[in-house]
Amino acid sequence: MRHHIVAGNWKMNKNAEQTEDLLNALIDQLPQDKAVEIIVAPTFINLASAVDHLEYTNISVAAQNMHEAESGAFTGEISADMLKSIGVNTVILGHSERRTIFHETDAIIAAKVDKALQHQMRVIFCFGEELKDRKDDQHFNVVENQLRDGLFHLDKTAWESIVLAYEPVWAIGTGETASPEQAQEMHQFIRETIRKAYGSDIAEAVSILYGGSVKPDNAAEIFSKPDVDGGLIGGAALKAEDFAAIVNAI
Numbered sequence: 001m002r003h004h005i006v007a008g009n010w011k012m013n014k015n016a017e018q019t020e021d022l023l024n025a026l027i028d029q030l031p032q033d034k035a036v037e038i039i040v041a042p043t044f045i046n047l048a049s050a051v052d053h054l055e056y057t058n059i060s061v062a063a064q065n066m067h068e069a070e071s072g073a074f075t076g077e078i079s080a081d082m083l084k085s086i087g088v089n090t091v092i093l094g095h096s097e098r099r100t101i102f103h104e105t106d107a108i109i110a111a112k113v114d115k116a117l118q119h120q121m122r123v124i125f126c127f128g129e130e131l132k133d134r135k136d137d138q139h140f141n142v143v144e145n146q147l148r149d150g151l152f153h154l155d156k157t158a159w160e161s162i163v164l165a166y167e168p169v170w171a172i173g174t175g176e177t178a179s180p181e182q183a184q185e186m187h188q189f190i191r192e193t194i195r196k197a198y199g200s201d202i203a204e205a206v207s208i209l210y211g212g213s214v215k216p217d218n219a220a221e222i223f224s225k226p227d228v229d230g231g232l233i234g235g236a237a238l239k240a241e242d243f244a245a246i247v248n249a250i
């Protein structure tokens, strides 16, 4: 069901000790009483300890990626079953860094989505246009294609397990954020695209997060937009004060 979510994608940052330090600081500083779901996504090797550490808190843990196969000869990869076995029930898929640096195609991401759902995991599905797409006025087409190719093979019931994260690539780690109006315009388009494919019930029920240089000083304005249901936060999720301020901005 549509609700507010703030998720921190830690990317390839924080070793074991630093993970514990940041989790402790988050436990101290994050609000307990806000109607917002709070998620952190540390690296694979710190997921199990994060799940343990956060057991009696209002913070849950997501993985940043997983492989699309059930198991087998995939050296260096992690499966849905492995994540579930340590208590991780949410996975971020389709992040632009996975798409560009690690060459994940829409077909691979769609297979990952299917595997995650087979294991009753929730998916935070990331997508968004590059700067050249926006300059060429292709951003709506690109976003629609990513949605269609990654998710529109799903049946209606599967959408209960999908959270969307619109992350324009030109805003990720650049300090340049989409304006609140640009974010709202795209989020509205995304909801409308889902409405056309699946109907109003699903379109109104899905949470759509914005990601890309969200900081304490711009979060409130972005989150105030009607189709923005929260944020997927990179750099600012690595400092407890900043992440707490962003959660409080909801």
Ligand code: 13P
Binding pocket: 009, 095, 167, 171, 172, 173, 174, 175, 211, 212, 213, 214, 232, 233, 234, 235, 236
């Ligand atoms: P930044 O907040 O560092 O721009 O990263 C956003 C992001 O990629 C979250 O997944």
